[in-house]
Amino acid sequence: MVITSGRSRIRSTVVALAVTALTAAAAVTAVATTTAARAADGPAAASVEDEGADCPVSLPGSLAANPRLPDPFRKLDGTRIATTSDWRCRRAEIRELAERYVYGEKPAKPATVTGTVSRSTVTVNVTHNGRNASFSAGVSLPSGNGPFPVVVVLGGFGADTTTIRSAGAAVVTYDPLAVGREGTPRSNKQGAFYSLYGSSSSTGLLLAWAWGVSRIIDVIEQSGGDILRGDATGVTGCSRYGKGAFVTGAFDQRIALTMPIESGSAGAPIYRGLPGESGAQPLSSAYGEQPWLGDAFGAFTGSPNTLPVDTHQIVAMVAPRGLFVMDNPHIAWLAPRSSSVAALGGAEVYRALGAGDNLTYWSDVQDGNHCAVRPEWRTPLQQHIQKFLSKTANTPGTIRISSRAAGNLSEWRDWQTPTLTDGPTTPPTTPPTTPPTTPPTTPPTTPPAGDGCSASVSVNQWTGGFVATVRVTAGASPVTGWTVTALLPSGAGVTNAWNATGSGTTGTVRFTNVAYNGSLAPGQSTEFGFQGTGTGTAMTATCAAR
Structure with missing residues (x-):
């Protein structure tokens, strides 16, 4: 039994037509596979919020327990993707799973989005199905004449805004609580999002916050680009707002650079790892503390192994765009070990797409204070903004996992990473018996052990x-x-x-x-x-x- 997603019935005609108009070449560009192409063209975000909006997705009618991380390359029909162009619709499947079972639904762009951009403020006015909602965000510009790349900062703390501006990007300070308020019961959610879609909406705060960032981008795109650039957007935030930044970057492909900081449970850490990570915030606590996650996730707080999706696939949803995950190994509550596993698992998708240099995971820091501005992250933060937003550099990403909280991906996966081709979506004539985990390395064979x-x-x-x-x-x-x-x-x-x-x-x-x-x-x-x-x-x- 399968349940067909109703997404196609609720997406706006404007978005559907825009996606249909995409050429095959544009789809392939979104998953560029050679370093040479990335260096020449710059790592590109998409021109639309969701490139896979036209992909048909049929969700499973029943779920089976699996203690290992789900295979990000295996489609819902049981086959594995073979080409880079296959990733577009595979990502759409992951998105639908994440919405159905984890976050709730992120609606498509509303019927009307208007607003203004000034040197101090972005205003957003939204109308949908006869309902109206408004919110605003502050703007802090760097020196220079602009127009400037943008980093949207959720919540206004924990992000190194001084370094962001010194790297040439404007800071847009966004209050997510204006869009999805904390401290409300699930049956009576409040904020701009719920004014439009109903206080009993099953969508959690994280995806409501992400929806708000998408509407800010809509307004910037429509502003003419005199002050802020709509084609060069990043997002960041720390703690609960790190959770929001992580989800925001995954669900809007126009965002070129996603930078979650110390996101903790309900953020980057794999759900399956949380019950076994000593001191980590339990899923039941993360679900109950605030309605961050969608209502449907309540069925999985005690049994994450039955989830058909995990956060390594949310990492993969960002691919091949820029991702810089910053973690704190000194606070067990943040589940840094499980977070490193998510990054390592998602990195396999980045590498399969030829975009391994676009991901950085960094938990090797000395200061254990939560949401501290850290000197270890200052230079890579500048480099990431220059690479993905201003496109004046091409510094490769790196993975620096603290020995205090190092996860082991091999304990969590029973799948191998395929070598994806750039050709049509047909498998190679003679597929390898065991695909390599990291091209061009050939998987080792275990020699006979004798008596030792x-x-x-x-x-x-x-x-x-x-x-x-x-x-x-x-x-x-x-x-x-x-x-x-x-x-x-x-x-x-x-x-x-x-x-x-x-x-x-x-x-x-x-x-x-x-x-x-x-x-x-x-x-x-x-x-x-x-x-x-x-x-x-x-x-x-x-x-x-x-």
Whole structure:
């Protein structure tokens, strides 16, 4: 049984016609796959809010439990995408799942959106189905003549607005509570969004806030571009507003740069990881604290394994656009370990689309204060604005995970990352038996272990760094302890490790089991991981049993 989404019946005619008019070439451009193309044209956002509005989506009628992260490349019909152009409609499926089960529905652009843009204020006036709503946002311009790229700051705290302006972008300070008020019951939600769509709407605050940012972009686009540029928009916010920024960037493809800060539960961290992450805010708490999530999510607070979607796929919804996730590893309540897993999982989609350089995840910070303005993020923040908004640079993204809260993607997935082609949507004549996790690295095979143990290494490589997953397999006899020796390529270095105790950081390094994974039955395997700088794709490893 399938349930066909009613989205096509409620989307406005204007949006439907705009999407239909998109050419196939434009769709492919949105998932450009070569670094050369990105460097020449700049990493591009879409020209419309939702490129996949015309994709037919049939949601499942029943849900099956799955403790692993859902395969972002597997379509609802059970097949996997084969080309970069397939991603447009696969993303639409993820969007529908996220709306149905997590956030509630984000309505299409209302019938009428008007407003003004001045050097100090953006005003928004919306009319839909005979109802009216209005709100405004403040504007703070950088030096210069403009027109200026825009970073919408949700909530007005936690974002480094000084650095944003010094990088040449205007700051638009948006009060999400004017659009979706906190402190209200789910049956009587308040704010501009609910004035239009009803106080009993099942849509949660996060997607209502995202809808508000989209309407600000509408007004900027219509303003003529004398002060603010509608084609160069970023969004950021911290804590609850980090949750909002994360969702906003995922659901509006016009946003070129999404920068959530310390978003915590209901933000970036994978839902499946929260019950097992010590000290993390439980899903029941995040759902009950405020109506951030959609009403339907209440059925999953105690059973996230039955969700057909998780936040690594929300990360993927941003791809191939710019994403800079900033996290705090010092506060367990924020679930930073689960957040790093979401970033690593979403990064697989970025890499498959040839856009791995467009994602940065950074939790390696010293200051543990919540929503502090951190010196570690200042330079990458400038670089991201220059790359994605002003398009004056092309600095590659990076992944810097703190050893205090390092997640291990291999523990959460049972799928591999395909090599997507740029051709028609037909699979290759001879698909590989096991697609590589990170092209061009060939997945390792585990050699026979004999009476001792063996080690195989798979590497997720990005520009300037990597994460290595090492599988240790016992031979014909039981193993009571093991040591893996790895020879790092020249210039590579280890920054942190998990599920093992490391010795050495360059050249020949050694990893020894920890208390809970040293004993292996014959043929049994366990995994550990480590993060490094440089290139790890030519690494070799051997195992010695004790």
